[in-house]
Amino acid sequence: MRPDELDTALNNLAAEHRLRQRAILHSPQGPHVRIDGRDYLAFASNDYLGLANHPALKTAMQQAIDDWGVGSGASALVAGHFAIQQQAETALAAFTGCEAALLFGSGYAANLGVISSLLGRGDAVFADKLNHASLNDGCLLSRATFRRFRHNDVAHLEQLLRDTPAKTRLIAVDAVYSMDGDEAPLAALLQLAERYDAWLYLDDAHGFGVLGEGRGVLFDHALHHPRVIYMATLGKAAGVAGAFVAASHSVVNWLINSARTYIFTTAHPPAQAAAVLASLQLIKDEGWRRLQLQRHISRRHLQSGVGGCQPAFGLAVLAWRVCR
Template sequence: MLPQDLPAALLKLDTSQLRRQRAVLDTPQGVEIAIAGQNYLSFASNDYLGLANHPELVAALIAGAQRWGVGSGSSHLLSGHFAVQEEAENACAQFVGLPAALLFGSGYAANLAVISSLLGRDDAVFADKLNHASLNDACLLSRATFKRFAHNDLAQLEYLLAHTPAKTRLIAVDTVYSMDGDEAPLVALLALAEKYQAWLYLDDAHGFGVLGAGRGALGEHALHSERVIYMATLGKAAGVSGAFVAASQNVITWLLNKARPYIYTTAQAPALSCAILASLDIIASASPQRAHLQQLIALTQQRLASSHYPCPPSRTPIQPIIVGSEAQTLALAAHLRTQGFWVPAIRPPTVAVGSARLRLSLSAQHQPQQLDALFDCLRQAGNTKS
């Protein structure tokens, strides 16, 4: 893009309703937020357990800053790796039942790190069409042959695996799809990985803390295999920031040696590991919050089923309201805002053309009456038939 072409390109984003803007929050994350002096009931965060502003995490972070200072001051391999991070890595690995783990500054970086350090030009990666953008970017960065299969289409995946000449193969999936809330068939995917000697890379950004009694997709499906490499983000249900990759000790040692997004970056602030450790404790005992979340999910599914919107089955906190056109989705989100609801409109290229949607994201802090109020408002907008 040349500098002189930018104004026209930005205008095109405007005219096609695709220009993105940030909302500036005046409050901590939570279900009640304030933006530009207005209070909203938010259905917009990935803070599924309501931990982002939890007093115990806040206290752990403050105590961590007092103990470890603020900045890490270096990359992990030079002098930026702290005892508390070592402790957090061990705790994360143990939490998901894998031998070892490595902390990253973000899930995006973790995805780039794993796929680009395990695969190269002669290898092949097989990715679900609805995978998160960070996985797609990771596949491209790896320079491996990049094959995408139709969403959850195991037959197509098997065909691709059976016909690849590549020796090193990796199947990459989201465990919970971030814009639809549905899940990958992990047991069947592992069976294919075993059959075709492929790695199975699981991005559990939206499962960790929620599924499997909080232990995520591995806990939910009891997957045990040396072929599994697991990634969970710590900025969503865990309420902190960053991510970890868990796998065999050999995989972790390889990443530490070869993963450029791990090596060439300043380590996370060590105090964050104090908050991560506190978060793991809370997640382990958050069964009541998860049960409450399940009630909210069931209620949402009921209300969607009696509306004229599609009701794709999702047993996760991500509940899409698929509207279709970008303009209608934006108008609906704007209407909801006037009524005090903050629900993000998601448009292409994040989702497929023609499937623009409101991405309803539930938190254990929501109350059923609040959901009812939201759906009543949608109905009043003339957009539901019930």
């Protein structure tokens, strides 16, 4: 788009009621928030377990700032990988039942980094039609042949896998789809990954902290397997920010050496890792938060009269915030 076209394009978006604008929050996340000078009930947060303003996370972060400072000062591979971050990675790997874990600045960065580091020209990536935009962008940037299969349609995916001549293949899905709240058929996808010699990459942004006693879909569906690469964000149920990838030692070491979104960026603040550790402890110890969330999901489910699929976690958050 040329410079002289920008204003016209923005005006067109506004005329179509599609112009994105940021509301300014003047309070912490919680059931009640203050936005642009007015008080509201919070209907739109992904803070599923109510941890974003939890005292334990704030205390951990404040103490870590005293111990480690504010900024990391460098990329992780130069001089920006702190002991507290290594601690958090070790804890995340153990929590998800994987050999190793690697922290990323965001889920978006993790998806771009993983997919583009494992695939290139001549390879093939297969993605669900309803995948998050960050997965799609990772697929496109990898330069691999990008094929999309109908939502949760295992037969369509198998047809695409059968027809590809590519030697390296990767299946990429959201474990839980945020808009509809349904889950991917993970066991069937893993069977296809084994049959057609493919990686299975799971974006569990909306399942981590909630499913599998908080440990995510790997535990919920017993999916630990050398072909499975697991990603979860830490800014939703965990209440902090950033993301992590958990997999075998070999996969994580490869990402450290080849994921450009990890190598060529300043490491995230060390205090953030301390908050992640505090969050993991609460997720482990306070199972009542998930029970409360499920009660509100059920209540919303009955009120909406929806049948046949689980309501989206976004709706569950609405009920969590209004009713807790």
